[in-house]
Each structure stands twice: as structure tokens, then as C-alpha cells.
Amino acid sequence: MKWAALMVVLSTGGLLIFATDDFPPWRDPHSPASEHVSPRYIEKSMEETGVPNLVTAVLADYRGYDTLFETAVIFTAGIACFLLLRTYREKEKESRLYRHVHTGLIVEVEAGSRMREASEHFERADRLWAPDDLIIRTACRILIPFIQLFGLQVLANGHHTPGGGFQGGVILGASLILLALSRDLRTATRMMPERISGLLSASGVLVYAGIGTVCVLLGHSFLDYAALAPILFVDPVQARNLGILGVEIGVAMAVMATMIVIYGNVASAGYYDEGL
């Protein structure tokens, strides 16, 4: 079996290497890829959209249709993870573990009965995870607000620096995953319940498609942000600028919520009681 795989891989690699003979030399300014469509995007982007970051302008305005369906793909992946893994346990069958906060002693309570969750002396401990560490908990408590602030900054400055909706959304989602890693999954689920994250990911796609539909209702074509100029009381170039920002906000919401949904389902195998 391995020899057949090796033969297939070597023959495919050989064919591809044979095809590289026809490629243009690397970093050639006049290669066919850089001659036809992209000079127009580079030269006209500032006067048509007012966004200096060319990648954001092309992603959210000139090729905005692709980005809408990419957001829908991310949302579908979140739903697929949820549908595959999420199960609801009816009754607790195992004993629970509680940790005495001040001494670190672990108490095992048998199945059926439980201690108070919000006690100041005892807290719930996971069965499979490492013991609670003071350094990690304190460091993450200090870091998480700054990570979220940085995520918002990356999202808002997507027009002038490298960044934009995806990067900002992933950083925001990663801050909540860090909360789940440093404490436990129950704390993160309390901060961002499953219902809120599901609604947020759906509303991200809704914001994006909604902006496009508003453009249609105002008489222009789908995702033509110049149609928003009358209702925002700006000129068409500034309307395209603001349309790109609105669309990036929708993308960031969808990506953030989907990262949290996928992490919660995979790390707890669907049960949402003990996580990584």
C-alpha cells in the first residue's frame, strides 16, 4: 500500500516539476499574472474606494461576492461541528470533584448529590485537566482584555494597515479560547453562552448579506456600496469606504463566534462539562 502511494506521489510530483518549465521567471514584473486585472486595482483603488490597503479593498469591494460566500462557509463549518458533536447528557452518572481553594485539597462527591457551585471555599475541578495554576491564571487575566483590544484595533485599522475582518475576528475568538484554557470551559461558557455565540455567527453573515440587500433595495446592484451614499449623507467614494468597514464587522462577528463554537465542541467532545 505504501509503495503504491509512493509511486503515485512521485509521478504526480514529476509531472508538476515537468510543468514548471513553462513558468515565467520568479518576481518578474511583467509576468502574465500581474498584467491584466491587477494594475487596474492598484491604480484605481484610492480614487474609487479611498482605502489604501489594496488587499482589503479588493477583498471587500471588488471581490465582495467571494467574501460573502466564504463567510457563509465558515458559518456552515461551525454548524457542522455543532451538529456532529453536541449531545445533551440527561443525568450525571459520575462523581464530581471539588477543589478546596485555599489548600488545594480535592474532594470527591458521589454521583447524584452535589455541592453548591458558587461557594467561596470550594470550586469545581475537572477530571481530565491539569491542576489549576496561579501564574497562568493571573497572567491570562491580565492579558485577555489587551488581546481583545488589539483584535478590535486590527479590525478597525484594516483600511490603512495589514489587517481587516478575518484577522480581527480570529484574535477576538482566540482571547475567549485563552480564557477557556486558563480557567475551564465552564467559565468561558458563562462569559459567552452557546446561544449567544450561535446567534452571533449567524448575524455576522446576516450583516454582510444585509448590506448587499440594502444596496439592491436602493436601486443599484448587489454589494454596490455606492448606493449607500444617499442614506449616509456622504459622497460615493466615502460610502464605499464605510461599506467596506460594515462588511468587515460582519465578517469579524461570524469568524469570532465560529472559532468559539468549534473549540467548545471539539475540546469537550460535545458534552460541554469539562474541557481542555
Add this chain to the structure above:
Amino acid sequence: MISTLIAKYNYWIYITLMMVGMYAMIAKNNLVKKIIGMNVFQTAIILFFVSIGAKQDATIPVLEHSHGPEAHTVRALDYINPLPHVLMLTAIVVAVATLGVALALAVKVFNRYHTLEEDEILTQIREE
């Protein structure tokens, strides 16, 4: 031969990386190794595409001096081609979405068969 090697060595390394990923997807028994191979393949393809957009003596695709009094004309030769970057941004995020679903499937398979090796799973399926 040597001149083509020096001219095209980077493309050959990208193709080697792609074939490493493809070999892992086909020949490895463990499911998580197959998923790692899938991701290696995807990032190698993204690397190949991004390398197409590079230009000699050009800067990053962010327009400089765009606001302010000295708004001069923009030459397309000064900036790297932004189109492959846009397409590959979509590809990266789709790759992570596919990774999430693939790992969810692997966890589900493990819950059912208590192993992640492909030959043991096939043996258990045949015995049912």
C-alpha cells in the same frame, strides 16, 4: 540543467512540500496524521500562489502617502500584485474551517471505535 535548477528551485521546493502532504494523506494509517497531511498540502498550495504575486523591487500592497498633500499617481510596477493575496486569504480561512470539521469527525470516530488507526477501524467494521 543547473541553470533551470537555479532559476526554478523555489517552485521545485513548493512541489516537494505538496507531495509530502499528499503522501501523508494517502499512506498514513492514523486519522490525525492524515488531517495534518491535508493541512500541509493546503498551505503548500497557498505558498505557491502567493509566490506568483511577487515582483522585483516592489513594496507591500499598501499605498504609501495616500492621504495628504502629496497625492501622486500610483504606478502598478511599484506594488506587489494583490490578487493572489486576496484569493489566498479566503483559502486560509476555509482551510481552518475544514480543519475544525475534520477534527470533529475524528473525535466522533474515536468515540465510536475507540481507536484512530484506519486498519483497526476497518477490522472492526468488517466484524460487525
Add this chain to the structure above:
Amino acid sequence: MIWSLDLAVLTLVVGCGIAAIMVKDLLCAAILFGAYSFMMCLLWAIMGAVDVAFTEASVGAGVSTVFFVAAVFRTTRRTKD
């Protein structure tokens, strides 16, 4: 665009990629995959694709590695091949 830096990072990338699929411990493979992702991000930053490098740094070396470690945590760590 220094060709020796490019070649060094490319060699590291191929080395990390081959090592990630050959080790017998799945947690080790997940961490090596994170290192591979980060080397890719460096390579794209060298080529000038800053947006793609930013996305790969946050998505590949951040969230993707955490997904792998979470999945290994929930399944098994040893593998035969």
C-alpha cells in the same frame, strides 16, 4: 530579498513538515505543525504578503494548533505509525 534567508526558511519549512508527519506522538505532531505554520508565516512576510502572513500567524499558529491539541486531548496520544 535575500536568497540565502529564503532558502534557509524553506529548508526549515520542509523539515518541519516531514517531521510533523513522521513522529509517533500525536501531541508532538501538533506542536510541530504549529512550528510549520509559523515558518510559513515568516516565508510569506519575506515575500511581501503581509496580510496573508498576519492571517496565517493568527489562524495557523494560533487557533489551528489549539484545535489539534484539543482533539488529541480528547482521543489518544500514541500512534503506531
